[in-house]
Structures are given as C-alpha cells and as structure tokens.
Amino acid sequence: MTSPDVVLRGGRVIDPESGLDGVRDIAITGHQITQVGNGLLPAPVDLDVSGLVVTAGFIDLHSHTNEIPGLRLRVLDGVTTALELEAGAVPVEHAYQHAAAEGRPVNYGFATSWALARLEAVAGLAATDNLDFLGNLASPAFQQAASPVQLRAILDRLAADLAAGAIGIGVLLGYSPGTDPEEYLRVAALAADAGVATFTHARDLIEMVPDTLIDGAEEIVRAAGQTGARMHYCHINSTSLRHIDRVLDLVSRAQAAGSRVSTEAYPYGSGMTGIGAAFLAPDRLPERHLTPRDLTYALTGEQVASPERLRELRAADPGGLAIVRLLDESDPADCAVLLRSLTFPDAVVASDAMPLTWPGPVPDRMAWPLPAGAVTHPRTVGTFARALRVLAGDGSGGSAGERGEHGPLGLAETLRRSSLGPAQLLEDYVPAMRRKGRVQPGCDADIVIFDPAAITDRATYQDSTRTSAGITHVLVNGIFVVRGAELVPTALPGRPVRAQPR
Numbered sequence: 001m002t003s004p005d006v007v008l009r010g011g012r013v014i015d016p017e018s019g020l021d022g023v024r025d026i027a028i029t030g031h032q033i034t035q036v037g038n039g040l041l042p043a044p045v046d047l048d049v050s051g052l053v054v055t056a057g058f059i060d061l062h063s064h065t066n067e068i069p070g071l072r073l074r075v076l077d078g079v080t081t082a083l084e085l086e087a088g089a090v091p092v093e094h095a096y097q098h099a100a101a102e103g104r105p106v107n108y109g110f111a112t113s114w115a116l117a118r119l120e121a122v123a124g125l126a127a128t129d130n131l132d133f134l135g136n137l138a139s140p141a142f143q144q145a146a147s148p149v150q151l152r153a154i155l156d157r158l159a160a161d162l163a164a165g166a167i168g169i170g171v172l173l174g175y176s177p178g179t180d181p182e183e184y185l186r187v188a189a190l191a192a193d194a195g196v197a198t199f200t201h202a203r204d205l206i207e208m209v210p211d212t213l214i215d216g217a218e219e220i221v222r223a224a225g226q227t228g229a230r231m232h233y234c235h236i237n238s239t240s241l242r243h244i245d246r247v248l249d250l251v252s253r254a255q256a257a258g259s260r261v262s263t264e265a266y267p268y269g270s271g272m273t274g275i276g277a278a279f280l281a282p283d284r285l286p287e288r289h290l291t292p293r294d295l296t297y298a299l300t301g302e303q304v305a306s307p308e309r310l311r312e313l314r315a316a317d318p319g320g321l322a323i324v325r326l327l328d329e330s331d332p333a334d335c336a337v338l339l340r341s342l343t344f345p346d347a348v349v350a351s352d353a354m355p356l357t358w359p360g361p362v363p364d365r366m367a368w369p370l371p372a373g374a375v376t377h378p379r380t381v382g383t384f385a386r387a388l389r390v391l392a393g394d395g396s397g398g399s400a401g402e403r404g405e406h407g408p409l410g411l412a413e414t415l416r417r418s419s420l421g422p423a424q425l426l427e428d429y430v431p432a433m434r435r436k437g438r439v440q441p442g443c444d445a446d447i448v449i450f451d452p453a454a455i456t457d458r459a460t461y462q463d464s465t466r467t468s469a470g471i472t473h474v475l476v477n478g479i480f481v482v483r484g485a486e487l488v489p490t491a492l493p494g495r496p497v498r499a500q501p502r
C-alpha cells in the first residue's frame with residue numbers, strides 16, 4: 001500500500017452518511033481519502049487537528065459566484081464545490097472550458113440555462129461574455145410569450161446542453177411572468193426524459209399576484225407530478241416569504257405522494273438581484289409589502305428614496321445589483337418565517353451567492369488579499385458559517401460550540417444539509433456526487449476542518465466581503481486551499497462536475 005500524502009490527526013470526524021462522530025485520523029493519498037481510523041502511520045504532511053471538527057466540504061447547489069476572487073471568499077466559508085444550477089450557462093461547454101482554462105479553487109459545474117436559451121430564441125440575444133444578463137431579463141422582449149417555433153428552439157438548445165453534460169436545467173421563471181405555464185411543463189418533461197433535475201426560481205405566488213398565470217408553488221409541484229421530473233425549488237425562503245407555511249405544506253403533500261420535489265434555503269432575510277427585475281417595478285413593490293426604501297443599490301450603498309429614484313436606477317442600470325429587504329432580520333416573527341424554510345425536512349443549505357461588483361475596473365483575478373471595494377450580498381461569503389451559527393447553535397449569536405449545539409437542527413444535521421444532502425440530490429445522474437459529501441475511504445478528499453467554538457459568519461450588508469471565522473483548513477481533491485486559516489493563493493485544484501447524460 002502506498003503511504004499517504006497527508007494525515008489529519010486526532011480531529012472530531014463527522015461523516016454525515018454513516019453517522020460517525022468520533023475522534024479519528026484521516027489519511028489522504030492523491031485526491032482521495034484512503035483511511036479513516038486511529039493511530040495511522042505518519043505522512044509527509046501530518047497535521048494535528050485535535051479539538052477541531054473534520055467533515056465533508058460544503059456543496060453549494062446555487063452559486064452565481066463563478067470567478068476566482070469570489071470563489072476564494074467562498075472557500076473561506078468551507079465551500080469545496082460550487083455549482084451554478086439556477087441561472088445556469090449556455091452553451092454549457094463554454095462555461096466549463098472557461099473555468100478549466102483559468103483554474104478554480106473549488107469544484108465547479110453548470111446547469112443549462114432556460115433564461116439564456118429564451119433570451120436567444122425570444123429576444124434575439126446570443127449568450128456572449130459581455131451580455132448584460134440580469135439587465136436583459138428585465139426587458140419586455142425576454143418576458144413575452146414564446147411562439148411554437150421559439151419554444152422548439154429553446155428546448156433544442158437545452159437538450160443539446162444536456163447531451164454535453166449539463167447538470168440539469170436552471171429555470172429563472174420568476175423573472176418572466178408572461179411565460180406560458182405550458183412552456184414550463186415542456187421544460188420539465190425534457191428534464192424527466194434526460195433523467196436530470198430542474199432548478200427553479202418560482203413564479204409569483206398567488207397571494208402576492210392574484211392575476212398570476214399560475215401560482216408559483218403549485219406550478220412546480222404540478223410539473224413534478226405530471227412529468228415525473230426531479231424539481232428543485234430554489235431559495236424557497238425568498239420567494240415564499242410570509243406564505244411559507246402554505247408553500248411548505250404543498251411541497252410536503254407532493255413529496256408524500258411520491259413527487260420528487262426538493263428544497264433549499266439561505267439564512268438571510270434580504271435578497272439580491274438586478275434592480276430592473278420585473279417584481280421590483282415601483283408599482284409592484286406592494287405585492288411583497290416593500291417600499292423603495294427596502295432596496296439598496298449595492299454598488300454605491302444608496303438606499304432608494306422614492307419611486308422616482310427607483311425608476312431612474314432601473315432605466316440607467318437594470319442589471320445593477322440591489323439588496324432587497326424581504327424579511328426583517330430584527331423582527332422575531334420574520335426570523336421564525338426564515339427558520340421554517342431552513343428547518344423543513346431535508347431542505348439543503350444553498351447560498352444564492354452573487355458575483356462581486358467592483359466600483360471601478362475589475363482588478364487582477366489572482367490578486368490576494370482581495371483588493372478593497374468589492375461589494376456583494378453577505379450570503380456569498382457567510383452562508384455556511386451562518387447556517388452553523390443559526391441552525392447548529394441556538395441562533396442567538398456566538399458560535400455553535402459555545403452554545404452546546406442546542407440549535408434547531410444541531411451540528412450533525414446542519415452539516416448533513418450542507419454536504420451529503422446536496423450530493424444526494426444529484427448523485428443519481430452526476431456520478432462524482434457519489435464520492436462527495438462523505439468522509440470515507442474511496443471518497444474525494446474535499447474536507448473542511450473548523451473550530452466549533454469559533455465558527456461564525458462575519459459578512460454584513462454594509463461590509464459584505466468579510467470572510468467567515470473559524471474555518472481552519474480546507475482541502476479540495478486532497479490539496480490545501482485554506483491552511484492555518486489562510487487562503488493558499490496558488491491552489492486551484494477544483495475539478496469539473498458533470499452529469500452523465502442518459
């Protein structure tokens with residue numbers, strides 16, 4: 001037997017699949033875990049990790065942060081795989097080639113993109129590198145109903161990407177309220193035929209928009225029932241808001257009836273999207289009990305003062321990112337609403353991480369420490385540490401360990417929802433996922449090691465790139481990307497993750 005390259009010695013190993021929670025050594029050879037046991041032989045890199053938790057790296061199904069600077073902030077939150085499955089990419093092969101050419105600190109993968117396929121077929125806009133994606137989603141040209149010929153073109157584009165290994169179909173349905181519900185069913189049927197999942201940003205709920213073409217939650221559940229597709233309900237927290245109980249009840253009943261509907265949530269009350277989004281039009285804000293002052297134009301930190309000012313910003317920079325205060329994190333009732341999304345059975349933690357926005361020219365992508373001035377949503381940087389703080393601990397502040405892990409989910413379950421849970425949602429059609437989310441011999445050495453007494457998020461809405469605390473080491477495919485709580489700037493060991501087309 002070849003001797004291992006790395007031994008992580010004496011940590012508290014938590015394997016979400018077997019339920020192991022005990023002090024063990026872990027040996028890593030190449031990109032794989034080769035042994036989990038006690039008293040393992042020394043290795044060239046032999047690290048004492050006693051007192052620390054050693055577990056599977058976090059797998060994020062919902063990451064719009066796909067460039068090196070933002071991914072470095074993510075790895076400092078324990079992320080080892082970041083997948084762009086909701087917005088997606090078209091052509092998906094181009095996204096994989098771009099990532100491979102630059103290298104990535106974490107494993108990466110992409111769904112194909114209904115929105116980009118639709119922009120091309122319905123609005124005549126090709127998916128080029130400098131396309132203002134969010135800005136164009138705001139345009140009526142994108143949001144109109146598709147003709148039969150246009151729908152055929154959308155489905156053909158998606159099918160071609162699935163054949164190329166796209167990890168399912170991302171569907172930003174909520175940005176196109178005029179889409180015929182039949183179109184969504186056709187997209188779901190395509191996913192069912194290919195044996196892959198859809199990842200949907202739901203249409204408006206009927207409580208918010210009484211004349212919506214179909215209730216956004218009913219639509220997902222109906223498509224799962226009618227087509228048999230796996231339907232993943234993205235950020236159920238931010239599209240359901242205070243109607244969460246009705247939506248979760250609907251999802252529960254669909255699951256009980258055998259439909260393959262899954263859910264995710266992120267632990268923040270505010271969202272972030274392009275300020276030109278259909279549902280942020282001044283006259284539509286009351287649907288979500290919002291006023292312009294609930295919007296902050298992220299680049300400048302300007303709180304939007306009036307409907308007139310909102311119209312100006314939407315016209316001048318429709319794709320410009322805005323923080324949207326959807327739920328009030330200082331209101332216990334709203335916090336309880338958020339918690340119901342996060343604690344729903346088998347809901348996974350997913351960040352909806354956003355790209356970094358720079359006020360001036362984008363700095364060299366390899367520059368580290370991160371050059372000053374970038375803004376994003378704090379969920380980009382702190383989702384997983386915050387999930388541990390809120391769900392593993394008691395949610396009142398401080399860290400998971402200090403509070404004795406008496407949170408609503410506890411430590412092991414919070415970790416399961418951050419690694420094994422997402423892996424299992426994909427593993428039927430994404431073979432790499434059968435070796436991730438687990439700490440076992442033969443599995444990929446994607447490992448996060450953290451101090452349970454110190455782990456916490458630090459990014460805020462005002463200071464959105466502050467990295468999480470308490471993450472001590474992170475390995476991706478057996479390579480240290482974080483060591484001694486410091487990023488290793490030369491480490492780009494991320495590998496592509498692809499679906500196996502049927």
Ligand SMILES: [Zn+2]
Nearest residue numbers: 086201234235
């Ligand atoms: Zn979304």
